[in-house]
Amino acid sequence: MEILVCVKKVPDTADAEVVLKQDGTGIKEDDLASGINEWDNYAVEEAIRIKETHGGTVTVATIGSADSEDVLRRCLAMGADNAIMIDDASFKGADPYGIARGLCGVAGKGSYDLVLAGAQAGDDGYAMVGPVLAGYLGWPHATLVTSILLEGKTVTVTRELEGGLEEMLRIELPAVLTIQTGINEPRYVSIMGIRKVRAKEIPVLDPAAIGLAPGEIGANANRIKRTGLAVPPAGKEAEMIKGTPAEIARKILDIVKERGGVA
Amino acid sequence: MAKVFVIVEHRQGVMRDATFELISLARELQSRSGLEPAAVVIGHGVRTFADTLSKYLPRTIVVESETLADFRYETYAAVLKDILERETPLVTLCPQSAFGMELLPRLSVESARPCATDCIKVEMEGAGLSVVRSIYNGKIHSRSTFAPSGGYLVTVRSGSYAPAAEAGSAGTIDDCPCPPFKAPFKTEFLGYREAAAGAVDISQSPFLVSIGRGIKDAENVPKAQELADRLGAVLACSRPVVDKKWLGKERQVGTSGRTVKPKVYIALGISGAFQHLAGIKGSGVFIAVNRDAKAPIFSAADYGVVEDMFKIIDALKEQIGS
Numbered sequence: 003m004e005i006l007v008c009v010k011k012v013p014d015t016a017d018a019e020v021v022l023k024q025d026g027t028g029i030k031e032d033d034l035a036s037g038i039n040e041w042d043n044y045a046v047e048e049a050i051r052i053k054e055t056h057g058g059t060v061t062v063a064t065i066g067s068a069d070s071e072d073v074l075r076r077c078l079a080m081g082a083d084n085a086i087m088i089d090d091a092s093f094k095g096a097d098p099y100g101i102a103r104g105l106c107g108v109a110g111k112g113s114y115d116l117v118l119a120g121a122q123a124g125d126d127g128y129a130m131v132g133p134v135l136a137g138y139l140g141w142p143h144a145t146l147v148t149s150i151l152l153e154g155k156t157v158t159v160t161r162e163l164e165g166g167l168e169e170m171l172r173i174e175l176p177a178v179l180t181i182q183t184g185i186n187e188p189r190y191v192s193i194m195g196i197r198k199v200r201a202k203e204i205p206v207l208d209p210a211a212i213g214l215a216p217g218e219i220g221a222n223a224n225r226i227k228r229t230g231l232a233v234p235p236a237g238k239e240a241e242m243i244k245g246t247p248a249e250i251a252r253k254i255l256d257i258v259k260e261r262g263g264v265a
Numbered sequence: 266m267a268k269v270f271v272i273v274e275h276r277q278g279v280m281r282d283a284t285f286e287l288i289s290l291a292r293e294l295q296s297r298s299g300l301e302p303a304a305v306v307i308g309h310g311v312r313t314f315a316d317t318l319s320k321y322l323p324r325t326i327v328v329e330s331e332t333l334a335d336f337r338y339e340t341y342a343a344v345l346k347d348i349l350e351r352e353t354p355l356v357t358l359c360p361q362s363a364f365g366m367e368l369l370p371r372l373s374v375e376s377a378r379p380c381a382t383d384c385i386k387v388e389m390e391g392a393g394l395s396v397v398r399s400i401y402n403g404k405i406h407s408r409s410t411f412a413p414s415g416g417y418l419v420t421v422r423s424g425s426y427a428p429a430a431e432a433g434s435a436g437t438i439d440d441c442p443c444p445p446f447k448a449p450f451k452t453e454f455l456g457y458r459e460a461a462a463g464a465v466d467i468s469q470s471p472f473l474v475s476i477g478r479g480i481k482d483a484e485n486v487p488k489a490q491e492l493a494d495r496l497g498a499v500l501a502c503s504r505p506v507v508d509k510k511w512l513g514k515e516r517q518v519g520t521s522g523r524t525v526k527p528k529v530y531i532a533l534g535i536s537g538a539f540q541h542l543a544g545i546k547g548s549g550v551f552i553a554v555n556r557d558a559k560a561p562i563f564s565a566a567d568y569g570v571v572e573d574m575f576k577i578i579d580a581l582k583e584q585i586g587s
Contacts, residue, residue, distance in 0.1 A: 013401075016478070016536060017557050020404035029401060098370075099379075121366075126400050126407075128382050130370040133338075137374025142339070142451035145367045148460070158455070162521050163276070163363040166461025166514060171337075174451040184508035225379035225412045234399070234406045240553060240569030250570055251580035254531070254552055257568060258496070261550045262472065262529035 003058030003152070005049040006112060008105050008119040008131065009042040009077060011070040015124065026231055038073045041120025045181040047188040048150060049118050050081040056152055058115075059083040063108045065101055066090050071204060078202055079195035080188075085204045092209050095221035095228075098130035103219055105131065106138040107212025114176060116157070121146050121180040132180035143178040144171055148185050266301050268354040269294045271322070272345065273306035273314060274364045276336070277457070280314050283360035285428040287421060288321050290358060290387055292429060298389035300355065307344050309334035319436040321429055326352075330443035335454035338368045340446060346376045347444040354416055356394060358387070361420040369420050379411045380418035385425040394419070403539060403561045423520070424543055461522060463515030470499035471528040475518055477503040477541075479534015479555065479574050483511045489533060492578050495585045501525070503535045519544035533574040537562030 013034040021030045038046075049060045061084040062077040064070050074085040088104055096104070109117055117139075122129035129145070136143030144159050148168060151158040155175050160168040162182050173179075209219060217223060243253050269291045274281040284304075291302035303324035306314050309331050318325040328344050345368075349357065359365040361383045373380035386397035390410065394417045398407050411417055467473060474493040480486060486506075493500040500516065507517045518525055520540040528549040535541060536555065542565045545551065553566035554577050563569040570577060 015401040015404055017560075019559055020401050022405070029405060124402070127398075129366050130373075130380065130382055133367070133370035134374055137371050143367075143371065144452070146363055160458060160460075161363060161367070162460070163457075164281075164520055165524065166459060166517075166522055168458045168460045170455035170458060172453040172455055177451075183504070184510075187510060225414070226381050227410050227412065228407055229395075229410055230408045232406050232408070234403070237564040240563045240566040242563075242569045242571065247572065247576040247580035248583070250572065250577060251584045254568075254570075254577075254581065255584055257550060257552065258472075258529050258531075 003052060003056045003116065004112060004114045005052060005058065005060045006109055006114045006117045007042070007046050007049045007060060007062045007077070007082070008117065008135075009046065009062050009064050009073060010039045010120070010123055011036055011064065011066055011073045012039045012123055012125045022231055022233060028231070038076060039120050039123045039125075041122055041124075041181060041183055043188045044183055044185050045118040045120050046077050046080055046082060047186045048181055049116075050189075051186060052116070052150065052152060053081070061086060061112065061114075063088065063105065065093050065096075065104050074204055075196055075199055075202075076191050078199040079191045085202070087204055087206045088212065089206050089208050092216070092220050095224070096219050097224040097226040098128045098134055099225050100219040100223055102131050102134040102138055103214065104209065104212065105135050107209070107214050108207075109135070109139060111212060116175060117141075117178045119178065119180050121182045129180070132178050136178035139176075139178065141176050141178055142173050143180070144173055145180045146182045147179045148182050150179065150185075266299060268352065269300040269302050269356040269358065270326075270352070270354040271302070271304045272357065272359040272365075272368075273304050273318065274360050274362060275306070275308060275311065275314060276364070278310070280317070281360065281362070281364075282428060283362060283421075283423045285321070286423065286426040287358045287360065288429040289426040290421065291322065293426075294356065294387070294389065300389070303354075305345070305348060307333055307341060308336075315438045319438050320431045320433075321436075322432070323436040325436060325438045326441055327438060328441050328443050332443065332446060336364060336367075337450070337452050337454055338371050339450050339452050341368055342372045342375050343446055344444060345372055348441065349376050349378065349416060356387070357416065357418050359418070359420050361422050365420040369418050373418050376416075376418075378416045378418050379414050380420070381409060381411070382420045383422050384419050385422050387419055387421065399539070402536070404559075422539065424539070424546075461514040461517065463513050465499065465513075465515055467499055467501045467516055467518065468523050468525045470525075472496065472498040473501045473518070473525060473527045473529070474498045474531045474533065475501040475503065475535060476506055476533050476574075477535030478505040480506060480511070483509070485575070486511050488575070488578055492581055495582060498529070498531070503538070503541045532562055532566065533578065535562055536560045537565055
């Protein structure tokens with residue numbers, strides 16, 4: 003089983019203040035922690051589990067700058083066999099089609115049975131790269147996958163639907179699957195583990211090496227053209243309860259009694 | 266005249282609410298920019314949907330076939346590609362859902378039309394289309410246009426537009442034949458499965474205490490459970506708690522979990538992703554406790570507390586007594 007996992011480094015914006023750059027072209031990332039996209043982490047874990055059960059190799063690939071190397075090393079420490087970095091200089095500002103084009107080039111250089119990707123990314127959240135990549139490869143796909151069972155030349159997967167429902171599908175290999183969070187419990191990566199893989203060579207490929215023509219990718223080739231970023235207008239705001247924890251607790255209980263009528 | 270199509274989402278014999286939100290958007294594009302709206306419904310046994318849809322939009326296109334009985338992107342994309350090539354709509358709308366996320370990016374490749382996903386606003390700007398997307402955990406809005414194309418595909422986040430009411434006049438229904446498929450298929454639908462089955466039905470409780478990422482560790486979950494017990498509430502949670510297996514899926518509030526409407530909802534350490542907020546629409550009193558004063562949950566809650574959730578849990582327990 004040869005598995006390719008597509009990963010990406012993203013800034014962690016969940017519990018952080020996000021500030022726009024002065025020219026409005028992006029956000030200030032200097033003060034933000036960053037790491038592997040949460041969905042991708044589950045995809046890497048799932049690939050390694052499949053390898054541990056069925057044998058084969060796991061290759062992780064990213065389109066990113068030298069700054070993304072730590073994410074690839076972390077995947078190697080988790081148990082991936084190989085890592086590939088596609089130099090992102092020519093991918094600057096690429097839309098999901100450009101990224102999928104690049105990953106299609108990477109997939110074409112190997113003989114993979116399965117490509118896994120995160121169902122979406124925590125930064126721009128298109129959830130498009132996986133299914134678009136599958137379209138470029140001419141392979142079947144499934145998105146939002148919550149379990150994978152390998153059976154010969156097919157996989158049986160569940161996809162997450164709404165309202166606590168899932169659907170089951172059987173898919174022929176090779177295929178592209180995009181992974182939903184919660185599919186597994188990603189393993190812990192120790193500092194010792196990362197040290198062990200620090201000397202492992204990570205080839206850096208340029209677009210030509212994966213069969214892309216100049217101009218095929220990057221901002222000018224984009225089909226989705228970003229024209230501006232803005233901080234959303236403030237909506238309705240909650241009435242803030244202030245005071246010591248004891249005072250706050252008393253007010254909460256009053257509200258629950260008076261307005262909720264449940265306690 | 267240019268057209269705007271709404272791809273109708275249905276599952277297990279029921280049209281999903283998001284479709285009616287997109288009908289509102291299609292009407293808005295009609296009144297503001299003169300686009301001709303139509304619904305496209307494909308599947309098996311969908312003629313009755315068409316009858317309903319014809320009360321909402323001037324035109325409904327129906328493709329009825331046994332092969333389309335269960336949704337698979339393979340068959341649905343093939344039928345839709347055929348319709349797009351024949352009808353050349355300028356804009357095609359679909360919900361950003363498990364259905365739209367599986368279908369539209371692939372249809373984009375198969376039909377060579379660009380697609381933007383998870384949009385919260387869609388409008389014509391001259392001859393082109395302009396969309397707004399909510400990114401970086403809802404903290405930034407990004408506006409985009411497209412490279413010129415004969416048609417644009419868009420998926421829309423649920424809740425972005427209010428559901429439409431009936432139009433009051435009957436529209437036409439066009440029955441279209443199902444194009445031949447290039448079998449064999451590479452995907453096969455096997456069935457549905459209830460992932461959130463469990464002993465607790467949180468949607469039946471009038472009082473929910475709900476925990477999120479802020480609970481930090483599995484060993485802290487009993488503290489929240491104890492508070493819920495003392496308050497006479499049921500313990501619920503947001504997605505990260507279920508992803509980490511600290512609570513079962515049946516306790517998850519949100520789009521992919523349960524939709525709830527309690528009289529009182531207390532959110533502890535939940536940041537307020539839109540998928541979570543979509544699950545508590547129409548609830549009674551909503552109190553949120555979070556350390557991050559900028560957390561999106563405070564734009565949805567009635568009352569907010571910027572404080573460490575554990576301090577509030579302890580203080581509440583002390584006030585209630587044992």
